[in-house]
Structures are given as structure tokens and as C-alpha cells.
Amino acid sequence: MEKITRTGVDLAKNLIQLHGVDSMERVVVRKAISRQKFLEWFANLEPCLVAMEACSAAHYWGRKLRALGHEVRLIAPQLAAPYRKGGKHVKNDRLDAEAICEAAGRPHMRFVAVKTADQQNVLLLHRIRNGSVEERTALVNRLRGELVEFGVFLPQGIDAFRAHFIESLEDGTTELNGVARTALERGWEHLEALDQQIAWCDAQVAMHVKHDSNAQRVMAVIGIGPLTASAAVSTVGDARVFKNGRQFAAWLGTVPKQASSGGKTRLGRITKQGNTYLRTLLFQGARSAVMAAQRRTDRLSRWIVGLQARVGWYRTLVAVANKHARILWAILAKGERFDPSYVPTRAAPPTGP
Known part of the structure; x- marks a missing residue:
């Protein structure tokens, strides 16, 4: 087999597609391998340029491949798509790997920097926090909407909601029965748990800033x-x-x-x-x-x-x-x-x- 100088990789959860070319741009390898054998295959390959789309797990695989001596380049998906044969009307893993390999060989292509494990650890905190904030907003809107069905109208804003929710729940003049009140109380407990989760993430982010x-x-x-x-x-x-x-x-x-x-x-x-x-x-x-x-x-x-x-x-x-x-x-x-x-x-x- 001719020496592979550039390999395009289309990542997936279980089956990963490869497309490799030599120095003359001739196709040397075009195959699919399992995730378990991915690193083993590259460990037996001479160092070359490996290109992948900047998608889920790409930074992890990039760090592992760099440790094996390969040069890794991550490409934004929208920059690799124009090189796929058939354009947007034809798409499969083989064509994607070929397009990634072709895009990586362009002299003026822009690439995404491979993130370190420390970077991704901090970003995980941000993603958990952001997801909790979105979940809290949805929960407040849901609880407010349910109360409207019983003629209880709370003002806009999460602080105003916190100030009036318990008072509205304890109002005996509403049509809420015991089961409904219990369900709303459990929603309030969930809200408090989300507040604690967000506060914990904020404290961890502040600690990161303090030491950076x-x-x-x-x-x-x-x-x-x-x-x-x-x-x-x-x-x-x-x-x-x-x-x-x-x-x-x-x-x-x-x-x-x-x-x-x-x-x-x-x-x-x-x-x-x-x-x-x-x-x-x-x-x-x-x-x-x-x-x-x-x-x-x-x-x-x-x-x-x-x-x-x-x-x-x-x-x-x-x-x-x-x-x-x-x-x-x-x-x-x-x-x-x-x-x-x-x-x-x-x-x-x-x-x-």
C-alpha cells in the first residue's frame, strides 16, 4: 500500500469512515472501521495529516491522534460540505469522508483549533449551567401557565414569581385541590434544586477565573x-x-x-x-x-x-x-x-x- 499522506475521517458513534490519499492525491484507502479499532489502525500508520469535522468527540479523538504523532486538523462542517460529490442532494459517510479529505488539502482552508482537556472541563460547567438556566425558565413558565388555568395570575419575571408563588399556592379561595397543590409544590422543589445547581456552577466558574x-x-x-x-x-x-x-x-x-x-x-x-x-x-x-x-x-x-x-x-x-x-x-x-x-x-x- 502506498504511503498515506492525508486522511479524511467521518466520525460516528460506532462505525467510522476513512478516506486516505497519497502524495499524488490518489486514493489509497477507503474503508469503515469500528470505534474500538480506530486508534489501533492509526497507531500502525506512519504519521500523516488527519482531518475531521469539528463535531461531537472530535476534540477527544484529535488529542488521541496527536499523541500518536499525527497532525490533526478540524474543519467546520459548513466548510467541508461544498466538496461533497453530489452536493446537498447526495450524502453518505463515504462521500463525507472524501469531502473532508479534499477540503483539508485546500491551501487556504480555515481550521478549528483542537481544545485541550482542561478547556473542555471548564466548558462542561458552562453547558451544565446554561442547560439548567433554560430548564428553570421553562419550569417557571410552566408553573405560571398552570396557575392561570385556575385564575391565578402572577407577574412576569422570575424574582416576582418567587415572591408570589407560595402565597398564591396557599390561597384557599382558588379551585386547586390537594393533588394539584402537591404537584405544584414538587415543581417548586425542582425550581429550588435548579437554583442550587446554577449557584454551584457559578461558584466553580468563579474559582476557575480566580486561578486563571x-x-x-x-x-x-x-x-x-x-x-x-x-x-x-x-x-x-x-x-x-x-x-x-x-x-x-x-x-x-x-x-x-x-x-x-x-x-x-x-x-x-x-x-x-x-x-x-x-x-x-x-x-x-x-x-x-x-x-x-x-x-x-x-x-x-x-x-x-x-x-x-x-x-x-x-x-x-x-x-x-x-x-x-x-x-x-x-x-x-x-x-x-x-x-x-x-x-x-x-x-x-x-x-x-
């Missing part, structure tokens, strides 16, 4: 707290893989879509591509920064106040989130510290012949 110097420097940015700082450090990892702050902002999806042609630039809404969780946290931080800008006198806050007067609240939020993304890149990639009064210096144009 990068996260502490990120927290200095106006509007960014422990949750965003921890998520940014754990999600990004090595920010030096991005060429500049704009590239990082584009990766997060905070830059406008383009529909430009014929020399005419047409910009639309932000792309919303990239990590939804981190982008959401950045927008929440931007909201806090805009609200606090009226009380501050630093250069960044004055810029926010002036921008809001010109373009309004919502566009200012987008602009501040984009600026925060670029600031995060400078902090994480260059080791800089945030200075709200920082004035960028531009090199003077050359003069003379």
Missing part, C-alpha cells in the same frame, strides 16, 4: 464578568491562531454579512456564525457597558455615548459587542491589559522619495 491570569485580565473589560471571562478563555484557547481582532470578531459572528458586487459594498445584519454561547454573553456584556457609559468619563465610554446618540440603542449594542471581541483578542493573543482610555497610535506615512 488570562481570565482575570479579560474581566477588566467594562461589562465583562466572571462568566464571560471564563467562557472566552476556555472557548478560544490560543487566540494567536487568529491573525487580528477583526478575524476573531468574524469567527464569533459579530461582523455584518456582505452582499457586495460590482465594486459596491452592501452590508447587512451580523452573520451570527460561530459560538452562539460566547456571542450571547458578549452582547449581554455590551448591554451592561452601554448602560454604564452614561456614568463614566473614559474615552471608550464617551465613544459609546456618542455612538448611541447617532445610531440608537440596538446598533450600539452590536458595535460594542464587536469592539469587545477585538479587545478580547488583543488581551488573549498579545497579553495586553485593558485600558478604557487607550488611544491607538498610527504610523506616520513615509515622506520623500
